[in-house]
Amino acid sequence: MTSIYRKGGSPELLMQAYDYSLSLWKVPAESRYVDTSFGKTHVLAAGPEHAEPILLFHGFAFSSTVWLENIEALSARYRVYAVDFPGDINKSEASRPICSKQECADWAEELMDGLGVQKVHLLGHSFGGFIAMILAARLTSRVRRLIVLSPGGGVLPQGKGFFLRCLLAGMFPSSKRIHRLMDYMTGKGNTIHPALKEQFVTAMQNALPRTKLFVSNMRDEELKRLLVPTLLLIGDQEIQYDAQAAARRAESTMPSVEAVIVKDAGHGLPLERPDEVNALMLAFLERRSGLPQEHAAG
Numbered sequence: 438m439t440s441i442y443r444k445g446g447s448p449e450l451l452m453q454a455y456d457y458s459l460s461l462w463k464v465p466a467e468s469r470y471v472d473t474s475f476g477k478t479h480v481l482a483a484g485p486e487h488a489e490p491i492l493l494f495h496g497f498a499f500s501s502t503v504w505l506e507n508i509e510a511l512s513a514r515y516r517v518y519a520v521d522f523p524g525d526i527n528k529s530e531a532s533r534p535i536c537s538k539q540e541c542a543d544w545a546e547e548l549m550d551g552l553g554v555q556k557v558h559l560l561g562h563s564f565g566g567f568i569a570m571i572l573a574a575r576l577t578s579r580v581r582r583l584i585v586l587s588p589g590g591g592v593l594p595q596g597k598g599f600f601l602r603c604l605l606a607g608m609f610p611s612s613k614r615i616h617r618l619m620d621y622m623t624g625k626g627n628t629i630h631p632a633l634k635e636q637f638v639t640a641m642q643n644a645l646p647r648t649k650l651f652v653s654n655m656r657d658e659e660l661k662r663l664l665v666p667t668l669l670l671i672g673d674q675e676i677q678y679d680a681q682a683a684a685r686r687a688e689s690t691m692p693s694v695e696a697v698i699v700k701d702a703g704h705g706l707p708l709e710r711p712d713e714v715n716a717l718m719l720a721f722l723e724r725r726s727g728l729p730q731e732h733a734a735g
Contacts, residue, residue, distance in 0.1 A: 438476070438531050439647050441524070446643035454639040455528065458502035458632045463509045466519075468528075471551035475544045476532035479521040480552070484512030489581070491558040492549075493519040494565030497589065498607075498646050499637060500527035503562070505630055506711035510719060511560075518552060522568065524648040526640040534649040541568060541650055542575040549579060558722065562586040562707055567652045574655075574662040583667040584718055587706045590652035592660070592669070592687045593678040610641040624674040624703030624710075633708065660690035667694040668721040670714060672702030695721065 442448060459466065459481070467482040481501050491511065495503045501519035504511075511517050521527035523544070524534050535541050549557060558581050561569030566588030573583040589595065606618045615638050623629055669687050671680040684696035697717060699710060707714045 438533055441526055441644040441647050443644060450639055451643050454636040455500055455502055458505060458636045461505055461632055464512050471548055473544055473547040475523050475535055477530040478523055478548055479528035481519040483508055484516045486516060488514060488516040489558065490554040491515045491517050491560055493517060494522060494561035494568045496563030496565055498526055498640060502636065503633060505633060507707050507715055510715040525646045526644045534647060536649040538571045541571050545572050545576060555579065556581055558582045560584040564589040564652055567591045570655065570663065573665055574659055577664060580665050582722060583663065583665050584721065585667065585669050587671055587675060587704050591655050592683040594654040595652060595677045599677050606641060607645060612638055615641050622676060622704040624672055624701055627703065627709035629705055629708045657690050661692065663691045664693060667691055669694055669696040670699055670706060670717060672699050672704065672706045674703040676704055
């Protein structure tokens with residue numbers, strides 16, 4: 438498989454940026470690799486070992502360190518596995534690309550088997566939200582609940598302007614252009630942790646995602662297969678598509694969805710409004726599982 442690194446790109450700089458972001462997590466995390474037929478998948482594990490497991494999937498061109506603002510709340514009650522998606526700019530070591538939705542499901546089953554978990558909650562942001570939706574539709578017997586944050590595609594196609602800005606940042610990755618892209622994705626008045634912003638700049642300047650599975654609009658019949666209880670959160674300043682239209686389509690096709698438009702938030706929803714998003718996610722998990730509120734509050 439083609440290396441993620443650009444010509445002259447520095448693995449050392451990328452790993453330093455990754456490890457620095459990880460050092461800011463407020464809870465200890467175990468770094469481990471799981472062998473799959475697609476290569477070695479890197480996972481960060483946190484939380485009580487025998488608690489209900491939840492798999493986290495990050496956005497495109499990033500890594501599992503992105504959950505910096507969410508990991509403490511989630512791991513207080515759940516066994517969290519933050520996954521580095523193979524082929525993206527992170528610590529996973531892909532031997533072949535995941536090229537289809539079915540291959541994605543096959544990989545995820547191997548990953549869950551390797552982690553020793555039978556049934557999980559799924560949580561994904563942006564591209565990771567799209568991945569989580571694929572898995573919930575295809576691995577119905579292994580998914581308890583689904584949380585999707587600002588999904589990449591899935592409920593509506595991404596706008597051409599959004600795609601073009603991302604493409605240009607990948608082709609011409611100056612610090613100025615990448616920071617402008619992040620500002621464009623962020624809701625007015627909100628901020629993203631500077632360590633994560635610098636990791637993204639370092640990642641884009643030294644590497645490129647080599648994933649072969651790309652976001653797309655899911656057909657009605659696919660969305661109707663999302664039978665598990667689902668929480669969909671979209672910021673009212675989402676720039677991929679119209680947030681209200683996305684929520685309406687989800688509600689008309691997904692049998693068990695609870696769609697919430699988060700005020701004053703952009704595409705970087707869990708990074709921009711972490712306290713609000715964490716509270717909504719934990720309340721949803723508590724409501725659906727019947728857990729006492731004091732546990733869900735962490």
